[in-house]
Amino acid sequence: MSAAPSGEPADLTALAPRRGYLLALLVLIGALILVFVTWRVARERELRSAESEFVAQTAVMTDLLRQRMIYYELVARGGVSLFGSVARPTPQQWQAYVDGMNLPRRFPAMIGLGFGGYVRSSRLPELQTEWREAGYGLLEVRPRGIRRDYGPILYLEPRTPANAAAIGYDMYSEPTRAAAMLAALESGQARLSGPVRLIQDDANESLGLLLYLPVYRGGDRPQSVDARRTSMQGWVYVPFRMKRFVEASMGTAFSEERFRVYDVTDGYPRLLYASVNGRGEAETDRNAPAFKLSTTLDAYGRNWRIDFESPAQARAAPRLASLQNMLALGLFASLLLYAVALTLARTEDRARKIAVRMTEDYRRSETRFRSAMRYSAIGKALLDSEGRIVEANPALVAIVGNSEESLLGTRFDALFETDDAELAGHAHGRTDTDGVHRATRRLHREDGLVRQVQLTYAPVPGNVGQDISGLVQVEDVTERLRAEARVHALNRTLEARVALRTRELSQANQELEAFAYSVSHDLRAPLRAIEGFSRILVEKHAPQLDEAGRGYLGRVRKAAGRMGELIDALLHMSRLTRSELRLERVDLAKLAGEIVEELRAGDPQRNVEVTIAPALSVVGDAALLRNLLSNLLGNAWKFTRGNARARIEFGVHANAQGLPEYYVRDNGAGFAQEYVGKLFRPFQRLHTDEDFPGHGIGLASVKRIVERHGGAIRAEGVEGKGATFTFTLPGE
Missing domain, CATH: 1.20.5 (Single alpha-helices involved in coiled-coils or other helix-helix interfaces)
Incomplete structure (x- = not known):
């Protein structure tokens, strides 16, 4: 190839293919950016949608807690209304009212509905006397001690042993309860206590809360705090367990949600409830929540903080998985587009190089042809349409034994014996269908030697003005034939x-x-x-x-005796490899059925489920194939002896190449797969003779029978779960 006339055109020629590769790279970068931006936007949109759904769900859950607390207030207000209609209802009236509300079924978290009296220290003996004279028994206020004010439990229904034992307990003596009772007295509104341990519960129960409503004499509602203290009669209160309260509020629809409820009224959080699926376990990247949200709830004078946690991202936004598939598809499309652009660039580069070389290759082609003619070790000659030699190379001159000048213009077939009809036919223009004709001829040299030569004729068009019709190659094959x-x-x-x-x-x-x-x-x-x-x-x-x-x-x-049996087994196994195969069509299903009947007759007390596929036709030696199935089915029968629901299956399935493979499967003792190499060796046993007697020859015989038929056998097993033996046999 000639050099460029100046440095600048050469540089431009070199830069032309590089522009194609650069364009392919830009296509890849642009496609990747587009895919990532699209995936990012879709992912953010999906996360925002999932987060909005999560926020809406937390609002619903918070509202459920608020509504349930309102129901508790309504129950308590019903008790207040009873005191408004009756100055002081009797315990029987209070019991009838509570029983009519069916609290255990409607509000399972509520322990009961009670009334605690507001009693001054000076009036406590008078209250105890009134209680005893009314026939209610002895009112023992506990804990004992002299206090300015008392708040003993007077009524608490439904009447359970735990509720009955709570009668007389001074709730005003406990600071947490007293704070809520005092807040209800001074405000005239329902007030909720902080977390306490209910007196009905033991140490294993969850925390409880109490909702207090003040009861004033005559059902009035004094306006001032002093008037309220003067008119105060007591509190209707609702004790309930926090854990059951939350579970009853949420129901089954939110049983899988993760959240915690804290009481933050006093400036520091106190845990009221933690869901089962909450953060009781260490967070990892896999189960870390996708979203978190904290809300506050004004619960009758108490401030509750509820910390919600969504499931992990895979569950919180399940449609993200499809976006991952979209990203993978986009990346694949980008790479495919890059491959197409790169292929086009390479094709352009290759075409450019071919175009640059074509002119020089054309000029050099004739030189190469002449060099191949002249320096080839095989004799070559160009013939015209009449079969005369136009040009001959030195190798042909050496084979013929004449000079190059004497060969030019000579008919090529005159160099050989004239009775060769094949060459004569070629001299008249007859060729093979592919245009190439080969023949072996005897050549008479000028020195009298007779040589065998291999001739190959091929059509070769000459240049314009030349009368060249073919090329003949002459190779001396005398020594090769000898x-x-x-x-x-x-x-x-x-x-x-x-x-x-x-x-x-x-x-x-x-x-x-x-x-x-x-x-x-x-x-x-x-x-x-x-x-x-x-x-x-x-x-x-x-x-x-x-x-x-x-x-x-x-x-x-x-x-x-065992040595005698081993000698018999060895002789039997040696006969398997020496006997002549008598091939015929054999139905393995029929053979297997006969063998199973023999096994049942020999062991009638066993009940084994045997399944045999129908019409299993192969070509082989019937006696050897019966021996093969007898060993495999006999082993399956023997090794399932310890299984009360023994099962044996003989069938066929297609392997990866679509060829049939026959198998015998059982659910017996099985074997460890790591010892499978010992199964088909003589005298190699994986079980003791006391558990499963035998000689260790059966599977070795099976392997030899299968291999004599040109097949292969393999075994798969699990200890205590059975074994499967799979083998191949010729179908025709």
């Missing part, structure tokens, strides 16, 4: 050697089988001797042996 002949001879020799080794291997297998039978026969002889002599000892000399000796003889006989 080498191929030698390879064929070696292959025949190798086949003979393979046949010889096969016969030797078959003979070795036969000798190994004979050796196995001989060894098993030789092993059985001493086993029979051990078993026979130990049996004689047991039958004839057992009285001379102590209990330990007889136990040792029993172990010897048991070990000899």
Whole structure:
């Protein structure tokens, strides 16, 4: 490629593709900014909406508390009205009034409705005398002591043991109650006490509150404080538990909300109520509330602060999750747009480079072709439409053995034997469908040598004014053909050697089988001797042996019997790999049904639920496949013995490649998955012989049968929950 005429055009040419990459980067940055701004605006809008909903919900909850307190005031005012109609109602009248209101059902947090008298110290003996003469019993005011004013509980209904025990308690003696009672007396309005421990409750109960309404003689409402003290008759009061009060006010609609109620009247907060889902646990990023709000409530002279907390952000604003998906989709679209812009920039850069190189490549193409012709190790020649040589390279001159000048203008087919019909056909213009023709010819050199050459004809258009129709490549393959002949001879020799080794291997297998039978026969002889002599000892000399000796003889006989069983199992497993496969179509479902019937007949006292999928057709050796299913189903039957609701399933499902996989599943003893590698090894057992007897050969035989059929087997299990054995077999 030629250099640029000056430095400035070269710099502009280099900067042109960079502008495309810069534009792609700007597209990415702009798209990301747009996505983030859109997501941020939508997120803030969603959070504001959720916060507004949270604020509205807190207002509803605060109003519910206020309304419930108003209901309590109305109940207390009913008691005041009773005193307005009767100078002093009797306990029976008070009980009838309270029973008619059905307080436990309507207001479960309310302990009762009571009346506490306002008694001067000088009038206390007179009140006790009136109480006793009216037949109400002894009025014992407690705690004892001389005080200026008393506020004993005279009436408290409904009549429960705890309420009856509270009669006579001087509420005026306790500062928190006395403050609320005095505030009600002086204001003439209902007043709420601070948090106290109700006398009806034990230490485990929640805090309680009392709502007091003053009762004046004759139902009047004095205007001055002194007149109120003079006319004061007592207080109708409502004791209630704070926890039940809040729960009854909220109902089930707000049972999951998190909030706390504090009494802040005295300048420092006192906890009245904390919801179950409140901040009783440490806050983390996951369960930290999304919003917080504090409201105040004027509760009959007491100031309550209610601290609300919303759920975590995921629950407070559930639609944020969809915004996260929108953000991910926007990021993906931005990256996709960037990829498109980057691809266009690269395409433009590549096209620019190709355009710059094209002119130089065109000028150099003929030079490369001439160089390839001249320096190629394969003979090449350009032919005209009549098959004459227009140009030949040095390699062709060396193969033919003539000079380049003598070859020019010579018919190419004159260099070879004239009885080759294939070349003659090509010389007349016949070619293959792809335009390339290949042939092997015998070449007669000037020195008399005969060589085999490989010819490849291909159409090649020449320049304007040139009469060139094709290119022929000539490769001397004489030595290669001779080498191929030698390879064929070696292959025949190798086949003979393979046949010889096969016969030797078959003979070795036969000798190994004979050796196995001989060894098993030789092993059985001493086993029979051990078993026979130990049996004689047991039958004839057992009285001379102590209990330990007889136990040792029993172990010897048991070990000899087990060794005989192991020899039989080994011989059986060796036959599996030596027997010839007799392939036929086999219905595994039918085989499995027969095996299960045999298991039921051999163990009739067991009730096992067995499920077998229908029509499980495979191609294989029927005897070996029966052995395979007998081992798998027998194991499932054995290892579910300890399960009262044993279940075995034999079926098929498709694997990831869509091929059928057969499985045997049970809910028996199972095994630890970390020991799965030992299952298919001979004599490797994961359970003791006392729990589940066996030889450890069954699963090893199963693995060999499956692999002989070209399949594979795997096992999955959980201790105490069962096992699943999955295997593959050819369908055709």
